[in-house]
Amino acid sequence: xxxxxxxxxxxxxxxxxxxxxxxxATVREVLESLRLVGREWSYATVxxxxxxxxxxxxxxxxxxxxxxxxxxAITAHEVQQKRVKSLVEKLYQGEPGLLVLHLLKSHPxxxxxxxxxxxxxxxxxxxxxxxxx
Amino acid sequence: xxxxxxxxxxxxxxxxxxxxxxxxATVREVLESLRLVGREWSYATVxxxxxxxxxxxxxxxxxxxxxxxxxxAITAHEVQQKRVKSLVEKLYQGEPGLLVLHLLKSHPxxxxxxxxxxxxxxxxxxxxxxxxx
DNA sequence: CGTATCCTAAGACAACTGTCGTCACGTCGT
DNA sequence: ACGACGTGACGACAGTTGTCTTAGGATACG
Numbered sequence: 001x002x003x004x005x006x007x008x009x010x011x012x013x014x015x016x017x018x019x020x021x022x023x024x025a026t027v028r029e030v031l032e033s034l035r036l037v038g039r040e041w042s043y044a045t046v047x048x049x050x051x052x053x054x055x056x057x058x059x060x061x062x063x064x065x066x067x068x069x070x071x072x073a074i075t076a077h078e079v080q081q082k083r084v085k086s087l088v089e090k091l092y093q094g095e096p097g098l099l100v101l102h103l104l105k106s107h108p109x110x111x112x113x114x115x116x117x118x119x120x121x122x123x124x125x126x127x128x129x130x131x132x133x
Numbered sequence: 134x135x136x137x138x139x140x141x142x143x144x145x146x147x148x149x150x151x152x153x154x155x156x157x158a159t160v161r162e163v164l165e166s167l168r169l170v171g172r173e174w175s176y177a178t179v180x181x182x183x184x185x186x187x188x189x190x191x192x193x194x195x196x197x198x199x200x201x202x203x204x205x206a207i208t209a210h211e212v213q214q215k216r217v218k219s220l221v222e223k224l225y226q227g228e229p230g231l232l233v234l235h236l237l238k239s240h241p242x243x244x245x246x247x248x249x250x251x252x253x254x255x256x257x258x259x260x261x262x263x264x265x266x
Numbered sequence: 267c268g269t270a271t272c273c274t275a276a277g278a279c280a281a282c283t284g285t286c287g288t289c290a291c292g293t294c295g296t
Numbered sequence: 297a298c299g300a301c302g303t304g305a306c307g308a309c310a311g312t313t314g315t316c317t318t319a320g321g322a323t324a325c326g
Contacts, residue, residue, distance in 0.1 A: 097246035104253045113230035120237045
């Protein structure tokens with residue numbers, strides 16, 4: 001039956017982001033958070049999106065309170081991983097390095113980030129194989 | 134009428150990539166290129182995708198030969214820009230630097246790429262504003 | 267208890283995607 | 297001239313996404 005891979009479309013991602021921020025929330029709370037960010041959705045829309053997310057298994061709900069309380073079941077990090085991986089495969093020949101280069105060429109880093117990058121690079125080249133006996 | 138933004142779904146991207154590689158191609162040529170990469174689509178499917186791409190204005194066609202010859206009307210670079218921008222906005226708070234850090238942390242660069250990155254960083258910090266009088 | 271509220275469930279619906287089937291048409295070899 | 301064949305236009309169809317309406321159940325409060 002080969003279940004198709006779980007995808008998270010943009011509108012669902014918007015509600016998921018609220019859950020990441022708030023840790024947990026009811027439909028209404030999500031709705032209000034989204035209002036603050038300019039997303040004017042109806043209550044039903046938000047409910048549908050949460051429902052779809054739950055069906056996909058990326059959020060959980062529990063009904064100890066009056067209304068269902070939803071929580072994220074995956075981390076932002078996981079979603080980032082997947083999206084980046086897919087982007088790199090689709091447009092950068094599976095070479096993350098190409099994307100890095102592209103990013104650096106088009107967007108200057110601030111000083112703090114630049115030094116972080118340097119640190120990482122140094123680590124990387126200093127000890128090529130820390131696990132080797 | 135606010136026409137919705139041009140999006141290029143994955144399957145269309147696959148055919149567009151062939152056009153980027155070959156510079157120009159007929160439906161049948163695209164079909165064959167895709168076969169080589171493991172994409173077993175019917176002729177009609179490829180034709181539909183090219184048609185949709187043309188409607189969106191991202192490829193052009195000309196019929197000097199027997200069959201239409203399609204050419205890309207946007208560059209891979211443009212598509213990369215858009216996709217990356219959107220990814221950064223959606224998952225990295227609009228901070229390209231965060232994505233760079235993320236990439237470097239999870240994927241080691243090879244030596245060549247690493248030195249390229251260093252070079253770019255050096256340029257960046259050495260002369261913050263080369264255009265300034 | 268009666269009713270104003272809030273909540274969920276169900277489903278509707280158009281647009282977009284992924285994938286084709288076909289039919290009519292021009293072309294090419296015989 | 298004729299038939300085999302490649303081509304493109306048209307359209308179909310299910311699944312996904314974006315968004316909402318509404319009906320019906322639980323709650324809370326006078």
